[in-house]
Amino acid sequence: MKKVLGLVVSNRKLGNSEILVKEIINNIPEECNRELIRLTDLEIKPCKACYRCLQPNNACPVRDDFNFVIEKIREADALIIGVPVYFLGPHGYYKMLTDRLLGSQNYSQDTQGKPCIIVMPYGSEGWEGYSKIACMVMPKLLRMKLVDCWQIHASLPGESLLNPENISYARALGRELFNGREYHAESKECPICGSDLFRLINENQVECPICGSRGILKNNFSPDFSDSDYRRFSDHEMDEHFKGWLLEMKDRFSAEKNHLKELQKGYRNQNWWIKPCRLDEC
Ligand SMILES: Cc1cc2nc3c(=O)[nH]c(=O)nc-3n(C[C@H](O)[C@H](O)[C@H](O)COP(=O)(O)O)c2cc1C
Known part of the structure; x- marks a missing residue:
């Protein structure tokens, strides 16, 4: 049975990203196992730039939920991403996830050619900014087949449902997910x-x-x-x-390590870092 993963990158419950991802997934005619991840409920830390994941078979050593998410993406037969536009780009958590894909070429054989749909609600005409190109990087790194990158104007939570054409379009995407449709x-x-x-x-x-x-x-x-x-x-x-x-x-x-360390030395004691005082540390 096919596995389909919906990745919702919005904290808004029953927001446009969530609803449209669900509408697409619900209309896949093939019998399939459906799973949803709300990325914003998980912990995705910044990439440590340790390069460990560049070596084959090395999982990312950062202790957070990234390995769970990437395993789910690797085992899915299709990925449906719902990610809203935030300040002219994709929601920052999506970029956090994309930044963790330095090791992607060691497992892109699992994702290569698999269909991926991106649904991207935005609230204000003309404020889409660079969001479309930025959101395509992740499926490209995973060598997935982009079925569609659908930017949809909808501001209020669930507003995308007011226009029946949106619902029809989402349903068509679901129906055509596995039939070879490709973004042109x-x-x-x-x-x-x-x-x-x-x-x-x-x-x-x-x-x-x-x-x-x-x-x-x-x-x-x-x-x-x-x-x-x-x-x-x-x-x-x-x-x-x-x-x-x-x-x-x-x-x-x-x-170059030793030479670079020498150059870095002069900056080591410039410790002007500040942090907020956490309750358990005060
Ligand atoms: C912090 C924040 C920033 C936003 N920035 C933009 C923006 O730059 N351009 C835009 O068109 N919409 C922007 N929006 C509107 C959302 O893209 C829009 O409400 C969308 O429907 C949210 O999707 P959701 O319901 O799945 O969360 C912003 C919303 C928030 C909360």
Whole structure:
């Protein structure tokens, strides 16, 4: 039986993220085992940058709920993410989870090609900011197949239900989750990854900040990336970066460690750190 995991990254009970994730999952025609995680109920600490997880078979050593979440994602046949826009980007807890994926290329064989839907409610037209491109990074790192990245205007808790078209669309996503549907970039989006923001390089040349592809803007302002030979999320580039460059960094660090320690020394005693006084420490 297929396993489907819903990942809700909002504290709001019965908010738009939760409701739409549930609507999608509820309409999957295949018999499946459904599970939901509310990420904000769990503890996800910052990445310690220890690089331990870069070695195959090393779980993240940070003691929190990350390993539980990633195991659930790895064993699921499909992932449905509901994450609202907070201050022009995705909810910060989603970024916290994404930052913990340094070891992702050691287990992306479990997630590769599996369908992933992102539903992203936002409250204010024009305040979507960089949220779309930022939320696509996680499924890209996991080499999942993006079925849709649906940004939906809904502000109040449950407001997405006021428009019956939203419910129909969520149901269609559920019905089509396992039937091969794949996200196709719109005409003004990056044709490689679907990003809706570009970096200006020179004259009419633009770069996609997410997949790094470069191209030109045609007269109708559609991006043409047909000559680009760089694709950050291609299997080749991902292996180069994670299994090549990042591992080389470890060796470089070993070689430079003593010299770097010498340079760092002068800052060691500058201890101006402050912390709030916790009740049990006062
Ligand atoms: C702290 C905070 C920041 C927000 N920032 C934005 C924003 O920058 N742009 C926007 O369109 N909506 C913003 N919103 C509105 C939410 O995206 C919107 O209410 C959404 O429906 C919440 O989803 P939920 O019901 O699943 O929690 C913000 C909401 C909160 C609480």
